[in-house]
Amino acid sequence: MASLWRKAKLALCYSVPRSMVDDDRFPQLSERVSHVSLLSQPNDAASAWMSRSSSRKRDFEKTCSICLATMKPGEGHAIFTAECSHSFHFHCITSKVKQGNQICPVCRAKWKEIPSESPDLDPRGGRSRVFPADIPMQNNAMMTVVRRLPSSPRNSSRHVIPLFHAAEPAVFDDDEPLGRTEASQKVNSDANGNLAKIIGIRAYPEFSSVPRTKYCNEFTVLINLKAAVTNTTQKSGEDQGLQSVSRMPRTPVDLVTVLDISGSMAGTKLALLKRAMGFVIHNMSSNDRLSVVTFSSTARRLFPLCRMSESGRQQALLAVNSLVANGGTNIAEGLRKGAKVMEERREKNPVASLILLSDGQDTYTVNGSGGNQIAPIDQLLLPLSIQDSKRSGLQIPVHTFGFGADHDSFLMHSISENSGGTFSFIETEGAIQDAFAQCIGGLLSVVVQEVLVEIECIHPSSYIQSVKAGGYSSQMMGNGRLGVIDIGDLYADEERDFLVQLNLPIESSGNHTSLLKVKCFFKDALTKESFAMEGEEVIIGRPDSSTGQEEGSILVDRQRNRLRAAEAMSLARAAAENGSLGDAISVLENCREMLVRTISAKSQDRLCVSLDAELKEMQERMASRHVYEASGRAYVLSGLSSHSWQRATARGDSTDSSSLIQAYQTPSMVEMLNRSQATLMSSPGQRLVRPGWQLNALKPR
Known part of the structure; x- marks a missing residue:
């Protein structure tokens, strides 16, 4: 009898349609209902218990069975009701479905149709009939990542952690096999038999x-x-x-993005990050492979290196949209896991790179904020020295992005410099997609x-x-x-x-x-x-x-000016870190005066003009210790990174120095920026681009 009561309690916690009880596909439900029928004449105690259970059942139906949060209309959360009649938060159930599970977490019924965040396709490739009413859909294909922010301040601080994450393997050798390379052509010769110049x-x-x-x-x-x-x-x-550039067969890429989803990323930051990742996903080809690693207090690989085919894109978009922000900032663990994905892959595309984004200080491993202890950074980068060519010590570059005023620019710059990558300073939230677009515009165009x-x-x-x-x-x-x-x-x-x-x-x-x-x-x-x-x-x-x-x-004079300016930036930063902002400003001013007297400046060379504008911007960002800590340090370091590698980086929010950024831009970067801004312009209410991003590349010659 005790066993029957336990089964009755279990059965009374579910709302099961009669059609499902009679269905041969759900024998376990028929068994439960048959046991309940034995209790059709309960005693008084049983009646009281069943009354209380009914009340609990009504409360149960008002909560999401995955995150246990309330499900009331108007709270800014989409609600998905399955064919078995059970309801869940839309973002909670999609985080479960993306793991390939099509079974209701409550009644274990197998669904014929599963929730999809794409307005056109579900992960199986068919039409999706699930369109939550309170989620705004976009016409652009890239906007399949849903970006609905909570409208209730009461829930804005609540961080719901998606459950049912698949366990990670001990070795990350589960990368998807490489695709067939596009038109692998031999290098051509001209009419005289000379090698065509690459x-x-x-x-x-x-x-x-x-x-x-x-x-x-x-x-x-x-x-x-x-x-x-x-x-x-x-x-x-x-x-x-x-x-x-667009029509050329290009080299496939392996890309791992290591993304900060700590508590400070909650709200608009996380929504904009999802939008930026959606842009990256949709601009990779079926021969490119992507893996996403996230970190907060710990790090987790969302999915292995997968080709960005139609199904791969859907999987990646669902995984990115399931992200929620909570916890601390463990940059070291995130970077280690990203390096592990690269190091243990079975197959390798010719080009490989990591993208690391963080908006805060590492609260677990690395000493930060302008310190001189870089030994922990060297330990972080040790796994990235992957021996996959005839040359020893070949490293995979890590392109780092410092997001906002609170990130550790010293740490992010050191990671990029030690690995051969670039450091970008994203000062305003709305510029994150453009910063990513410029970076991948280069990565997707490697020719030698x-x-x-x-x-x-x-x-x-x-x-x-x-x-x-x-x-x-x-x-x-x-x-x-x-x-x-x-x-x-x-x-x-x-x-x-x-x-x-x-x-x-x-x-x-x-x-x-x-x-x-x-x-x-x-x-x-x-x-x-x-x-x-x-x-x-x-x-x-x-x-x-x-x-x-x-x-x-x-031509020689302009490059000498570039090196002089970079040296002045380095000396000014050293003086600022030692507490002497006055000396730092004087170093920059002396360099500007010297540039004015050069022959390239007298001929109104555009590179020289933009160098002067950048040095002036740095002087303004050293006006006080507060300004320098908030943006000056990151602005200087991103400039040093750009000049050091002669490669475009995103920096600050200044229109005065934007032309200098364009000096290192390539046509493929400009093309990707055009795509990014066209996407933003086509999205109502999403025009969050800073004016400093210009579309035309400024060539140094």
């Missing part, structure tokens, strides 16, 4: 001629590399612009990898004194006769400029001097073929006497 190499001496009797101790030569958008199969003179530049002296009496390579590793060998710069990957149409200083000897005879020859070794990212290309020799004229004061090359 990289262009040029060298510009500081002066085109120097008297033969003059000795120069620091003669400067500019080495310029530019990755081609297309090969020479294009018609002569054809515009290598945005359309060419493992780029090495070799600089060799030709004249027997000359030797290299220094190589100004920014953040790129360089070394000199053979008593300065040979220099090597390790560049790594280049995006389509991306440029790199390096200044080489060497001695210019006296020429006893002849009317010219051969100084340098430059070689470039690289691997085509799409075909994986290795190549070596040699540029033209650097030759300068050596007349008997000077014909007058020759003005130096403006």
